[in-house]
Amino acid sequence: MLKTRTLLLAVAAALAASTTFAAAQDKARVAFVPQIVGIPYFDAMQQGGEQAAKKLGVEFVYQGPVDTNPVDQLQIVQNLINQGVEAISVSVLDASSLAPVVEAAKAKDIKLFTSDSDAPDSGRALYVAQASDQGLGYTIIDEMVKRAGEDAKIGIVSGEATASNLNAWIGYMQERVKEKYPNVTLLDPQFAGGSAERAAQIAGDMMASNPDLKGIIAVASTTCPGVAQAIETAGKIGAVVGTGYCSPNTARAYLKSGAFGYSVLWDPSELGYLTVWAGKQLIDGKTIPAETTPEGMSHPVTYDDKTGILLLGDPAVFTADNVDDFNF
Amino acid sequence: MSSRTSLTLPILAGLWILIVAGLAILQPSAMALSTVTTVLQFSTLLALVSLGQAMVILGGGAGIDLSVGGTVSLVAIIAMLLDTAGVPSFLLPVVCLVAGTLLGLVNGILVTRLRLLPLIATLGTFYVYSGTALAITGGSAIGGAPAYLLPWGRGTLAGFPLPFVTLVLPLFVLAVLLLRYTAWGRWIYAFGFNERSARLVGIPVDRARFIAYGFSGLMAGLAALVSLAWLGSARPNIGQNLELTSLTAVMLGGVAIFGGRGGLVGVLAAVLLLVTLQTGLLQLNVNTIWQVGIIGALLILVLLVDNIRMIRRTA
Amino acid sequence: MGAIVRQIGERELLLGAACIVALLLFSLISPYFLTATNILTVLRNCNELFLIGLGMTVVLGIGGIDVSVGVVMGLAAIAVGRLLQADAGPLLSGLAGPLAGGVIGLVTASVVVLGRIPAIVATLGLFGVYRAAVFLALGGAWLSGLPTDLTSVLGAPVLGIPVALPVVAIAYLIVFVVIRHTPFGLHVLATGNSEVKARLSGVSVRRVQFTAYVISGICCGLAASFYIATYRNVAMTIGGTLALEAIAAVILGGTSILGGRMSLLGTALGVLLLRILQNGLLLVGVPSLWQPVVTGLLLILVLGTEAGRGRFDAASLTRHLRRPGRQGAAG
Structure with a gap:
């Protein structure tokens, strides 16, 4: 069959194209x-x-x-x-x-x-x-309290609920707040999966339900842009300190616009x-x-x-x- | 229907040989028993779920089960939650089978009693099952699967993974025999192909279709059991994407989306082809995004070939 | 060809009532729910789904389906983003969205209609192909921190309302007028109702189907322009789950998945209800992980209210769907 042959050729071509990836050993x-x-x-x-x-x-x-x-x-x-x-x-x-x-x-x-x-x-x-999970969790809370105050209400937007490293960092954030900042309210983490639009939606809802919210932490680097955009869109720059574990290149625009107060990363x-x-x-x-x-x-x-x-x-x-x- | 199945298999086999030959030339070291083991190991979940999916689609009435992935995740979670709550661990396999079947029968009720369109009903249960699995665990895995399961889940027999040998092969053989030689199997084809005539000759269409959804749930339950025995823990997102990949495998295997045509051997062949393709590309260190694109293009091409053949025949 | 666009039918009333009940309930529990900022947030989050749902309504209306729409938006968004980066200005970049969407819609239409492949299978395949394309176009990086040119135009308020809302409303109005008052609209419904009867009555069925997928592509592209204006960022996972959400919203709205019956108002209300529930549940303290569960239950419950009324007759359905060329169905 002509068409079958075309199909086979297409796959062969795909395989041939992949030879360039094959490695010397x-x-x-x-x-x-x-x-x-x-x-x-x-x-x-x-x-x-x-x-x-x-x-x-x-x-x-x-x-x-x-x-x-x-x-x-x-x-x-x-x-x-x-x-x-x-x-x-x-x-x-x-x-x-x-x-x-x-x-x-x-x-x-x-x-x-x-x-x-x-x-x-x-x-x-x-x-x-x-960096140690503990160091990461503690640092982001310490920096947040510096900016948002010792009685701030802080929200957390994470990525996949199943990611064990992200959950470990969240655990240390909660521990730090409990031990060192008794007046800080840390809201339960919300999970956005891997998408920026879900992160923005959740961050927006979070600010609406907590008008006294002082800070939002974007735990997964995939959630950083969404959280920052939500703060910008809500017109809460200055009122809400955004932050997250994201690289300078990802965070640059938001740090300059003021949506993010800081960013923590290695x-x-x-x-x-x-x-x-x-x-x-x-x-x-x-x-x-x-x-x-x-x-x-x-x-x-x-x-x-x-x-x-x-x-x-x-x-x-x-x-x-x-x-x-x-x-x- | 026979002419279609007879052409699907040669196409799939040809493609498979091509992939293996390509791999043999480009990466000779991949021609090892361990590659076979890996392919079959990663085929097991998909094969089980695709078997159930195929039954539902064959049964016609726009049958489709989008909830299979969610069912696998939820059953795994339910089983481990009950296990940690003190239910004797030798009952774990039973729990998986029962929970899977029940979740599948919920789809059956929605479709045959409430007369919801299968696509809508199972889209709904997809959200409910996969969402519940994530929400009740907060996303974290539940470890500590009973130790007696692990040797079975991770063991091999002459290089063949035990779950594949003891579950997938017998079940496919059984299902093929069932479809070919029992009244129930012939009904599935009959009402999948022409429902009105089937009803007129007195085939209990609704009951058989209800059972087909239960069967799909049962297969998902088995897949959940395999995942527990293999990974040693229940993951709330273990079934992620299985609904779409199983659909791909079933369509690629020559089952008509509108039911009544196609065979299970083609489905198993398609599953093996898909996983071999993935494995081959991984062995060649090709970026995984190409898998997604190539499999998508393959699905379209195979159906296109099939269509052109059909048009020529009808013309 | 007795099908008509139902204007305000039972389903729309039901959804409208559900929206109002949800509004009342949430505002009783949470004092922050019924505030201007929160309502604006909800509406803002509806934008993309409004537009993608609009296209999906037309596609379902002809008896098709498209599970690749989310990624189509992603591809169009990359086009918009790249133009912004190249200083093409807001007008050109903004228009590039619908244009790119339309071009991708042409591809989808060609595969589905010319290839005569069942829509759900074809678009499932295309979903994979488009995802690979997104990855290639992004080259492994993200588009992030894009210029604000487009934001200042599309994000700007007009008389206190975000400019997106009137644009969405105009898009709905255009499609409504086309469906209600042009021969094409009649052909869409006729095709959805029964391809064979439509063909026999002289409707160019394939042209109608082709156009429907292109319209859907344009809608996705328009959504992409708004997406870029709001988020100024494109990640590789863009739009992954949007298609299922759009299908859920459109079905909720009363459009028949078998074609021949569509409700634009229903789609808008369906989108609104989904977003109100997602927002409200978070506001009253339900963890976000439960949101999909609510979506699923809503779908089953609302569609379940039609149970036993004989709207879905499996026997005629099977005949309706059979290829090649659908045979007449009783609708």
Whole structure:
């Protein structure tokens, strides 16, 4: 059949086109699996990873799901294991999602570790942390209280309700408020999934139902634009302090318009760099010292042998004044 | 109907061989038993759900089940909630089957008793089931699936994942036999193809259709059980996107969207083709977004080929 | 061809009443519900769904369906955003939305109508293709912090009302007039009612279907211009769940998914009711995760009120849907 043949040709062409992606395999490979592809945050991690790969003489593989779906992520990890990629790092969507593949990785002597979002009890080799969950949760609350006052009412807009790293940060925010700021009211977190319009809708509703709201925290980087726009659209610039864990490039326009008072983040490309570096150490079987400055990085990182956490450093706070000094 | 099924399978098989051959050339290391295991492992949930979806669609009356993904998520959550609440864990499989069937029968009632259009009814239950699963857990997974399930969920037999060998294959064989050799199976085709005549000759259309929705729920319940045994925890969004992928698999497998035509072998072939394609692209490290685009284009192309053939025949 | 556009029928009254009851109830529980800012917030959040629902009403009216509309809006939004970045000015960028939407609508129409593929399958496939296109067009990054040119035009209030509302109203009015008072409108309903009868009466069925998908594309594109004006940002996940929401709202409004019966007022009320409930529930303290559950229950309950009235006759339905070329259905 003519048409059948056309169809076959189309698929063949698609496969042929993909050969360009097929990789040479003489160098050791370090893979990173993000929670979702196509967002600036993980893009920056990819770039950092590529830099590190070039510098350290390994090959970097970047593969992630299109939706924040743990099964899709698992499928990707499983396929990387099948390919025999020597070290695989995952920003886990769900703390228990690695369980089925941990054994498979061990059996093939593949170093499976986490980066950016952890699965503590999974048996992973180590966890490359951007900053401690506690530090992130505490910092964003401390900075918020500085701006909104010690008796402020603060709302939280998160992304996927299933994301374990985001939930951990929210947990520390709540803990900080309970312990240090008894007069601050922290509203229950609301979840917008991955979409900016839902985040804006929820943030708008939140401001309407709480006219005395002083601040909104956008927990997922995907919710930052929505929250900022909601504050701008509601004409609440100055009255409500917006913030979130988002990169200077994402937050720049909002920091300048005043919708965001500040933004808390680390340099994701540095995190990507450190991830690949850690993968290389694991492949080479080297032990990581308690404090060291990895080749190609400008500052030292710390490693806790007991918890297996490799810490990038303290989170940075970006404001309208310093945001132009950064480009990521 | 026979001419259609007979052409669907060669097309799917041809495509499959093409993908495997392409992979063998571009990435020889992928030709390993572990790849087979992976493909089947990730086919299991989709195959089970697609089997139920296929039954519902075959039964006609604009039959469709958009709630399958939500059902998988909700059943997994219900089962683990009951388990942690102290229900004996050996009952967990039963809970999954019963809960799945009940949720499916709710669709059956909405469609056959309340006479809601299936698309509307199951769009409604899609929202309700998937939403409830997320809302009652606040989004977090419930860990601690009974340990006795894990060896089955993660085990393999000569490289074949146990859930695939013990559930998917027997169920598909059983369902094919059921459709081919029992009155019930012939009814499904009959009223799927021409409902009015089927009613006139006294086939209990509503009851059979009611059962078909229950069956779809049962399959979703089984998928939930497999997910528990495999992952070791219940995830409130485990069934995410399954409604659309199962629909894709069923259509690709040669089942007509309006019912009455198509076979289950094609559906299983389509599931394997889809997962092989995904695996192949992953092995070649092609960006995952291409999977979404290629699968979409494939669906359109295969139906286009089919249409042109039909027009030629009728012309 | 006895079908007419029902103007204010039972369903519209039911939805209108439901909106009012919801308004009363929420304003009793939450003092902030019935404030000007909150009402404006609700209306603002309706914009995109109003427009996408309008297009969906026409598509369902001819007996079609389109599950790719959300991503079509996303693609059009990228076009608008890129033009803004290139300093094309608000007029050109704003018009680029409906234009791009119309072009994508042409693609959808070609696949569905010329390819003779069942609409739900074809648009499911296109959904995947368009998503890949969104990713390619964005190149992995987001469009964020776009210039405010468009915002200052489309976001500006006219006599205290956001300019979006009159635009939406005009769009509805145009479609209403076209459906009610032109031969094309008659053809749309005739096609939705029974393709074969319409064809026999000399209606160019395929041209009508083609036009309906293009209209839907234009509506999505217009929604994209408003989206950009409001959010000044395009993420890769844009519009992912909008299609199902739009279908839910349109069905709620009383438009028949089988074609031949459509209600524009119903669609608008359906959108409004969904958004009022989502807003109100959050205001009275129900976690946002419950919102889809409410949407689903609403769909089943409202449509369930028609139960047993014989509106859905499965037997005639199967014949109605059978290909190639639909046979007559009793509507």
